[in-house]
Amino acid sequence: MGLVEAFPPPPGRCYGTATIWAWWGGRCAAKDELRVVEIGPSRVHVRAEAALAVAHLLLRLRRGGVPLTRNDTGAFNCRRIAGSALWSLHGLGTAVDVAWQSNPNGQIAKTSMTPEAVRLVQQLQLPGSTVPLWAWGGHWRTPDPMHWQLNARPTELGWIR
Numbered sequence: 001m002g003l004v005e006a007f008p009p010p011p012g013r014c015y016g017t018a019t020i021w022a023w024w025g026g027r028c029a030a031k032d033e034l035r036v037v038e039i040g041p042s043r044v045h046v047r048a049e050a051a052l053a054v055a056h057l058l059l060r061l062r063r064g065g066v067p068l069t070r071n072d073t074g075a076f077n078c079r080r081i082a083g084s085a086l087w088s089l090h091g092l093g094t095a096v097d098v099a100w101q102s103n104p105n106g107q108i109a110k111t112s113m114t115p116e117a118v119r120l121v122q123q124l125q126l127p128g129s130t131v132p133l134w135a136w137g138g139h140w141r142t143p144d145p146m147h148w149q150l151n152a153r154p155t156e157l158g159w160i161r
């Protein structure tokens with residue numbers, strides 16, 4: 001089965017890194033802006049406004065059959081995108097890398113993400129929105145299947161319960 005059949009892309013628009021970076025203030029998160037989200041055994045540091053969305057992400061991945069991990073799952077990291085001058089959304093604390101040993105960058109042939117898990121996450125939308133709350137790196141031209149990034153402005157996230 002091919003990628004598109006196994007993991008159909010979500011309807012709606014996924015925003016680019018520079019757009020999202022600007023929405024979140026154009027700088028890496030400060031330590032006091034971060035919170036810990038623990039969905040056992042995964043434990044990640046994320047921007048406070050993103051914490052509930054991250055909990056939903058990890059819970060839906062787990063419900064969809066993705067084994068959560070502790071030592072190869074992470075979020076906040078103030079760094080540039082590998083091989084690029086752009087800052088990574090990990091610096092905002094709004095992107096999560098899940099089980100990177102099972103989801104090597106650059107390929108989709110090997111991933112622990114299940115079609116059901118990806119579908120469950122793609123169903124998450126903010127009220128009145130037509131875009132998915134989370135964008136998945138597995139859909140990129142150079143796939144990064146460990147990577148999930150928040151596709152929303154901080155001011156939009158107060159809706160999440």
Ligand SMILES: [Zn+2]
Nearest residue numbers: 095096097147
């Ligand atoms: Zn990532």
